[in-house]
Amino acid sequence: MPPTRFLYSANSYLAYKLNTDFYYGFHYVWCSPFYDLESIPPVDQVNPPSSLPCEIAWGLYQGASRGDENNPTIAQNKLGLYKGIDAQIAKQTISVDTGKYLRELVKDAKPELFTPMIYMMNYDEVKSLVDPSVKPQKPFSSEILIPALPRDKFEIMKRIFGPPA
Numbered sequence: 139m140p141p142t143r144f145l146y147s148a149n150s151y152l153a154y155k156l157n158t159d160f161y162y163g164f165h166y167v168w169c170s171p172f173y174d175l176e177s178i179p180p181v182d183q184v185n186p187p188s189s190l191p192c193e194i195a196w197g198l199y200q201g202a203s204r205g206d207e208n209n210p211t212i213a214q215n216k217l218g219l220y221k222g223i224d225a226q227i228a229k230q231t232i233s234v235d236t237g238k239y240l241r242e243l244v245k246d247a248k249p250e251l252f253t254p255m256i257y258m259m260n261y262d263e264v265k266s267l268v269d270p271s272v273k274p275q276k277p278f279s280s281e282i283l284i285p286a287l288p289r290d291k292f293e294i295m296k297r298i299f300g301p302p303a
Contacts, residue, residue, distance in 0.1 A: 145169035145259050145282060147292075148194035150202075150215050152251040156222070156240060161231055164286040166222055167257060171280050185279040195254035202253045212252045219244045256295040257287075264291050 147167040157165040172185055174192035187193040194211065201209025220241060227237040267284045274281040 143261055145171055145261050145264065146173045146191040146295075147257040147259075148191035148198065149255050149257060150198055150212075150252040151255055152244065152247055153215065153219060153222075154255050155251075156219065158289065160236065160240065161222075161226055163289045165257070165284075165289065165292070166225075167284050167287050167292075169257075169259070169282040169284060171261070171282075173256075185281070186276050189275070189279060189281045191256055195256055198252050198254040202249050202251075205249050207249060209249065209252075212249060215252055216244055216247075257292040258295050259287070259292040267291070 147169045149165070149167065154165070157163065168189065170185060170189055170191060172190060174190055197209070197211025198215065200206065201212040206212070223232070223237050223240045223244070226232045227234055232240070264284055264287065267287060269283045269285050272281075272283040
């Protein structure tokens with residue numbers, strides 16, 4: 139069980155729309171019980187920045203707000219979206235033709251579509267959806283995968299973005 143009651147996940151607006159409009163409202167999300175470094179006691183700061191929602195959101199925000207076509211966080215998000223499209227084709231959630239359409243949509247997406255969204259969910263309400271076979275990328279870090287999170291199980295946080303702590 140995570141040390142906090144809530145889980146947080148950073149996602150792009152484009153990921154949200156694909157999950158909502160094409161994957162029946164189920165969201166593939168990596169979560170952390172920690173939003174940012176300030177929420178982790180110094181002795182427990184083992185989560186890599188790549189697994190902290192605030193850091194991911196900040197990277198997406200920088201690319202989206204500046205119209206940066208070469209932003210590395212957006213490029214990483216696109217790779218994840220392509221993998222998701224392939225997984226949905228394999229599960230037959232979408233057709234091959236729809237997959238081709240979505241790949242083109244992701245490829246041609248303007249940076250603004252990668253505006254960050256922070257999802258917040260109550261751990262007790264989603265713990266049965268957690269994939270127990272997934273291990274964190276770093277020992278002792280808290281990284282949690284929920285491969286099919288229904289839209290009614292999370293809130294979208296509004297936040298004014300600034301540099302992560």
